[in-house]
Amino acid sequence: MTDQATDRPSALDQLPGELMMWVLIVSELLVFGAGLAAFLAVRITDPAGFAEAQGHLHRAGAGVNTIVLVTSGWLAALAVQAAEAGRPGRLRALVAGAIALGAVFLVLKGAEYADLAHAGITFETHAFFTFSYLLTGFHAAHVMAGMILLAVVAVPASPRAVETGAAFWHMVDLVWVLLFPVVYLL
Amino acid sequence: MKYQSQKIALAYFLVAMALFAVQVTMGLVLGWIYVDGNFLTEVLPFNVARMLHTNSLIVWLLLGFFGAAYYLIPEETEREIHSSKLAYLQLAIFVLGTAGVVVTYFFNLFEGNFLLGREGREFLEQPRWVKAGIVVAALIFLYNVSMTVLAGKKTAITNILLLGLWGLALLFLFAFVNPSNLALDKMYWWYVVHLWVEGTWELVMASILAFLMLKLTGVDREVVEKWLYVIAALALFSGILGTGHHYYWIGTPGYWQWIGSIFSSLEVVPFFAMMSFAFVMVWKGRRDHPNKAALLWSLGCATLAFFGAGVWGFLHTLHGVNYYSHGTQITAAHGHLAFYGAYVCLNLAIISYAMPHLKGRDPYNQVLNMASFWLMSGGVVFMTFTLTFAGTVQTHLQRVNGEAFMDVQDQLWVFYAMRFGSGVAVVLGALLFIYAILVPRREVVTPGPLEKGRLDHDADHVAAE
Amino acid sequence: MTVTRAWLALLLLSAASTGLAASGAHGAVFVVLVLSLAGAKAHVILSRYLGLSAAPPIRAGFDLALGVVLVLFAVLAIAA
Numbered sequence: 001m002t003d004q005a006t007d008r009p010s011a012l013d014q015l016p017g018e019l020m021m022w023v024l025i026v027s028e029l030l031v032f033g034a035g036l037a038a039f040l041a042v043r044i045t046d047p048a049g050f051a052e053a054q055g056h057l058h059r060a061g062a063g064v065n066t067i068v069l070v071t072s073g074w075l076a077a078l079a080v081q082a083a084e085a086g087r088p089g090r091l092r093a094l095v096a097g098a099i100a101l102g103a104v105f106l107v108l109k110g111a112e113y114a115d116l117a118h119a120g121i122t123f124e125t126h127a128f129f130t131f132s133y134l135l136t137g138f139h140a141a142h143v144m145a146g147m148i149l150l151a152v153v154a155v156p157a158s159p160r161a162v163e164t165g166a167a168f169w170h171m172v173d174l175v176w177v178l179l180f181p182v183v184y185l186l
Numbered sequence: 187m188k189y190q191s192q193k194i195a196l197a198y199f200l201v202a203m204a205l206f207a208v209q210v211t212m213g214l215v216l217g218w219i220y221v222d223g224n225f226l227t228e229v230l231p232f233n234v235a236r237m238l239h240t241n242s243l244i245v246w247l248l249l250g251f252f253g254a255a256y257y258l259i260p261e262e263t264e265r266e267i268h269s270s271k272l273a274y275l276q277l278a279i280f281v282l283g284t285a286g287v288v289v290t291y292f293f294n295l296f297e298g299n300f301l302l303g304r305e306g307r308e309f310l311e312q313p314r315w316v317k318a319g320i321v322v323a324a325l326i327f328l329y330n331v332s333m334t335v336l337a338g339k340k341t342a343i344t345n346i347l348l349l350g351l352w353g354l355a356l357l358f359l360f361a362f363v364n365p366s367n368l369a370l371d372k373m374y375w376w377y378v379v380h381l382w383v384e385g386t387w388e389l390v391m392a393s394i395l396a397f398l399m400l401k402l403t404g405v406d407r408e409v410v411e412k413w414l415y416v417i418a419a420l421a422l423f424s425g426i427l428g429t430g431h432h433y434y435w436i437g438t439p440g441y442w443q444w445i446g447s448i449f450s451s452l453e454v455v456p457f458f459a460m461m462s463f464a465f466v467m468v469w470k471g472r473r474d475h476p477n478k479a480a481l482l483w484s485l486g487c488a489t490l491a492f493f494g495a496g497v498w499g500f501l502h503t504l505h506g507v508n509y510y511s512h513g514t515q516i517t518a519a520h521g522h523l524a525f526y527g528a529y530v531c532l533n534l535a536i537i538s539y540a541m542p543h544l545k546g547r548d549p550y551n552q553v554l555n556m557a558s559f560w561l562m563s564g565g566v567v568f569m570t571f572t573l574t575f576a577g578t579v580q581t582h583l584q585r586v587n588g589e590a591f592m593d594v595q596d597q598l599w600v601f602y603a604m605r606f607g608s609g610v611a612v613v614l615g616a617l618l619f620i621y622a623i624l625v626p627r628r629e630v631v632t633p634g635p636l637e638k639g640r641l642d643h644d645a646d647h648v649a650a651e
Numbered sequence: 652m653t654v655t656r657a658w659l660a661l662l663l664l665s666a667a668s669t670g671l672a673a674s675g676a677h678g679a680v681f682v683v684l685v686l687s688l689a690g691a692k693a694h695v696i697l698s699r700y701l702g703l704s705a706a707p708p709i710r711a712g713f714d715l716a717l718g719v720v721l722v723l724f725a726v727l728a729i730a731a
């Protein structure tokens with residue numbers, strides 16, 4: 001290739017990790033971003049109803065879940081370093097920790113869902129719940145997928161694979177730190 | 187043509203083009219019935235003509251895809267197709283099935299029969315025996331191409347193409363799921379219709395475009411492959427849950443309104459990426475390929491697909507808008523430009539590219555071919571505009587003011603008359619295309635001063651014929 | 652900043668969000684503060700966990716997009 005357009009190193013080449021994972025991360029951010037914006041837009045039509053509905057969520061549990069997830073993300077980031085340092089034992093231990101914290105997240109989340117279900121609250125109860133179930137449900141599904149992915153990449157334990165798995169996991173973190181304040185706090 | 191078995195594509199393309207002619211002619215009949223409601227009511231009722239129009243569209247597009255696969259897979263894998271015999275058998279089954287469908291729709295001898303009667307779900311009206319035939323033919327096809335790919339070189343283009351083709355064949359199985367509950371019926375119906383055009387077919391489109399770009403522009407394979415994977419990932423990410431944009435009003439739970447709106451809005455992205463891909467490749471490429479017509483169709487495909495699927499799709503995909511526009515002429519406007527841009531142009535591009543190789547001669551009649559592009563595309567774009575106006579007026583009168591359906595239709599007559607006019611252009615364009623492809627000729631035009639200068643001074647530049 | 656320092660920063664930011672929420676504050680200032688904290692957390696995750704600190708132009712792009720989205724959120728939240 002001789003023309004200059006291809007010789008100039010593009011910004012894309014600086015991207016750390018797997019290009020396809022970044023495509024996924026950006027896509028997910030767009031989806032959740034649009035969902036949260038729609039949530040806030042619909043909230044304008046009924047602020048009191050939304051505030052009342054929000055009271056049924058486990059605010060404290062969700063706050064704890066933030067800590068759980070960012071800590072899990074930290075373990076995953078350390079796991080990438082362990083993989084790069086060629087220490088598979090340490091890597092697997094760290095990944096196991098990250099997955100375990102993912103499970104803790106799901107348990108806390110499950111407790112909230114159980115309480116809501118117990119109170120007879122469904123998707124249809126109020127627009128607030130349509131959104132909160134959709135957004136947190138989608139997110140929880142990603143937590144599950146991320147746990148599986150982490151377990152899978154820990155098997156070959158190559159730096160590239162672990163980095164890709166961890167990137168997905170960080171995306172799950174990232175979505176949560178944006179979702180949590182909008183759905184639970186505002 | 188480097189491989190003998192690529193010749194199979196010729197037969198597929200010929201049948202495809204014949205059905206293409208039938209399809210657009212049927213469109214014209216439909217267009218006239220819209221102008222004069224009593225036209226042919228006894229011989230060829232609207233619903234029958236409509237079935238023939240849409241079914242022949244799908245069948246010829248599929249035949250084109252199969253032909254494209256048989257053409258490009260040997261080149262990509264550097265192998266002959268596993269079995270030419272099976273490929274022709276597959277084509278024969280399709281032709282038989284198509285004949286069966288025409289007879290069934292036309293004479294309707296077996297209404298209600300489990301095996302022989304038509305099924306009456308748009309696009310999937312074929313009697314069950316034909317559906318079974320399609321499955322058998324698809325299995326033969328998948329076996330044939332998969333064996334070829336497994337034995338040969340695997341490239342990103344064959345990977346994505348096979349993924350798309352396997353996906354589309356497997357999704358067709360939902361055509362057999364036909365619950366009597368209408369909401370469920372529709373739910374499964376979209377698994378075929380939507381997940382075809384906004385999922386698996388998109389993969390086929392991206393891989394065929396990638397092949398064309400590789401050949402026509404001479405850009406490095408690595409660059410093409412990176413784009414291809416990104417486009418495929420974007421298409422699946424947005425398209426699968428994008429199905430929700432058909433679940434707004436059919437009795438499915440309310441949350442689909444948000445899932446559908448959000449994910450289907452993202453469906454614009456892969457179409458935009460495909461358009462960018464095509465133009466960036468041409469801009470970066472240094473090859474001055476003699477087959478200008480194939481390049482024109484490829485660029486036209488990417489561009490019109492972006493407008494038809496991306497822009498006209500987005501226009502009515504948010505549930506707040508769709509609440510008013512659902513099932514109006516806006517839908518028809520989008521359906522025409524999207525199908526034309528994405529899949530008709532794609533097939534005509536690969537046919538324009540492959541035919542000279544298949545017939546072992548230079549790309550003749552380039553100018554006629556390119557003229558047919560402008561005529562046909564101009565016709566479809568104009569038709570899209572008339573239908574969009576018709577749909578906007580219809581939405582207002584019918585959905586906002588609450589006037590009765592037929593009263594509104596009466597007021598839309600002028601738009602339908604113009605749509606018929608644009609349809610004539612489309613049909614003429616289609617016939618011109620087929621002529622340009624099939625009938626050999628030399629030099630249609632003599633190069634003007636500008637072109638002459640390039641021919642004299644630029645060693646790479648090849649004359650269009 | 653190592654990933655461990657990033658983690659500590661995230662814990663601090665989360666504590667700040669929790670404290671803010673527990674204070675019972677509300678209104679426009681509360682909205683802006685909570686969303687700013689969220690933006691800061693997202694920035695840390697992108698830079699350190701996802702490694703964008705190695706690619707400043709890309710990180711700047713993400714920050715810009717994030718900023719726009721958070722402003723939109725703030726406007727919508729305050730409008731309610």
Ligand code: HEM
Nearest residue numbers: 210213214216217517518521522525526530605606609612
């Ligand atoms: C390559 C060109 C064409 C393509 C890809 C195409 C595609 C389609 C599709 C997908 C539908 C179903 C639309 C829906 O369900 O909303 C349809 C219906 C129809 N098409 Fe075409 N068509 C083409 C050419 C034409 C032409 C030339 C005409 C003539 C004017 C025409 C007139 C119609 C009419 C009247 C209908 C029925 C709409 C209805 O039921 O209200 N089409 N076509």
Ligand code: HEM
Nearest residue numbers: 383431450453495499500502503512513517521524525528
């Ligand atoms: C090449 C790709 C595409 C093709 C061939 C296509 C074709 C069609 C056709 C034929 C219909 C009418 C179906 C029926 O009979 O009811 C339809 C409906 C629809 N399409 Fe597409 N489409 C494509 C891509 C898209 C995209 C990307 C979007 C969104 C951004 C979109 C949004 C819609 C919507 C919302 C409807 C339902 C319209 C209604 O409610 O009546 N389409 N499409």
Ligand SMILES: [Fe+2]
Nearest residue numbers: 380384429431
């Ligand atoms: Fe669709």
